[in-house]
Amino acid sequence: MxxxxxxxxxxxxxxxxxxxxxxxxxxxxxxxxxxxxxxxxxxxxxxxxxxxxxxxxxxxxxxxxxxxxxxxxxxxxxxxxxxxxxxxxxxxxxxxxxxxxxxxxxxxxxxxxxxxxxxxxxTGLVPEYRPPRIDTAELSRSWTDGEGGTLRLDADGTARADGLTDHAEADGDDAEPTAAKYRCSGRGTWSHTEGESTTWDQRVWIRIEGCPGLGDPDGWQVGGTPDRLELAIGYGDPDAPDWYTLTPR
Known part of the structure; x- marks a missing residue:
């Protein structure tokens, strides 16, 4: 090969x-x-x-x-x-x-x-990176953006955001994107789909009332390592996006 x-x-x-x-x-x-x-x-x-x-x-x-x-x-x-x-x-x-x-x-x-x-x-001497495979139980926890914003995903499919940054709203504004006016809070739902053939295809779908930018049509990508999971969503230029990342709290 x-x-x-x-x-x-x-x-x-x-x-x-x-x-x-x-x-x-x-x-x-x-x-x-x-x-x-x-x-x-x-x-x-x-x-x-x-x-x-x-x-x-x-x-x-x-x-x-x-x-x-x-x-x-x-x-x-x-x-x-x-x-x-x-x-x-x-x-x-x-x-x-x-x-x-x-x-x-x-x-x-x-x-x-x-x-x-x-x-x-x-030959496997250096393993190729692949996102860890996770399930609903591992996702059901509190997540943080490291800047004061948190996201709670519960096992029953409900979600609660508190002070997350809506980068879709902030993009293109000359103001600081983490400014308070771009912080949003609300309740909604979430779901998880496993990749059909690879862990790269895993997605987390989030819908929060009052935070439209968190409901990206492409979903949140799963990344990181088994010991330190990450949820990331792209924003800005589709050809060279920036990434808004959440880690377990």
């Missing part, structure tokens, strides 16, 4: 990554190094690579609706891959290597890092 994946994805990705990501990263690092330190320092490469990787993983996370957890896990992997490829490309360029050599070595490193990462996950 790994070999077809590498042939169909890693090869084309590596060939595109060299001119589109690796070389611009090297150029940006050399410019920043000269601009701010007065010399060409190699350690600017991981600095620039981390910024590029953060933007890339955030964009992919938003496009695929992955939520904050997977995006945070993907950022260091992307940073490592891009940094390794850019450092090799930088070394080749400093030695007077031709552009095709720079592109070639960048592609080789990108494939190697991707292959190692795929192997590590495929």
């Amino acid at each position: 790994i070999a077809p994946l590498l042939v169909c994805f890693a090869g084309p990705f590596a060939l595109m990554a060299s001119p589109l990501l690796v070389l611009p990263t090297v150029s940006a690092a050399r410019w920043a190094s000269t601009r701010f330190t007065g010399r060409d320092a190699w350690w600017w490469v991981p600095v620039i690579a981390s910024v590029v990787a953060a933007a890339g993983t955030a964009a992919l996370g938003a496009a695929w609706d992955l939520g904050p957890g997977p995006s945070a896990l993907g950022w260091p992997a992307a940073t490592t891959s891009l940094t390794a490829a850019a450092l090799v490309a930088r070394r080749t360029a400093l030695r007077g290597g031709r552009v095709r050599h720079v592109l070639g070595w960048g592609a080789v490193v990108a494939v190697a890092v991707f292959a190692i990462g795929t192997g590590v996950f495929a």
Whole structure:
């Protein structure tokens, strides 16, 4: 399974990554190094690579609706891959290597890092993150947003909000989104649906009178770990949402 994946994805990705990501990263690092330190320092490469990787993983996370957890896990992997490829490309360029050599070595490193990462996950040496599977009993408790707002979910399907922030109402306002006028309280109902094939599909549906923004049509996503659960709902730009997160009180 790994070999077809590498042939169909890693090869084309590596060939595109060299001119589109690796070389611009090297150029940006050399410019920043000269601009701010007065010399060409190699350690600017991981600095620039981390910024590029953060933007890339955030964009992919938003496009695929992955939520904050997977995006945070993907950022260091992307940073490592891009940094390794850019450092090799930088070394080749400093030695007077031709552009095709720079592109070639960048592609080789990108494939190697991707292959190692795929192997590590495929063999289970590093488990892939998945949200914990939870049931109604585990959800039936008090939750907090860490800013004074609380949500009580009872086993009979009733819900009670006290001082939660309605980000749907606050979005687009220049005022502080946690201001008192965007805090809402009320009673309503809630329900939980299990993912049909994966825990990524779990959703918590909340309807609170007086808090329309809490009843997102896409539901609340389940995240965190078994020891520290999270409920999160996106708001703002659909392509790059911010997240309002609740944790057990």
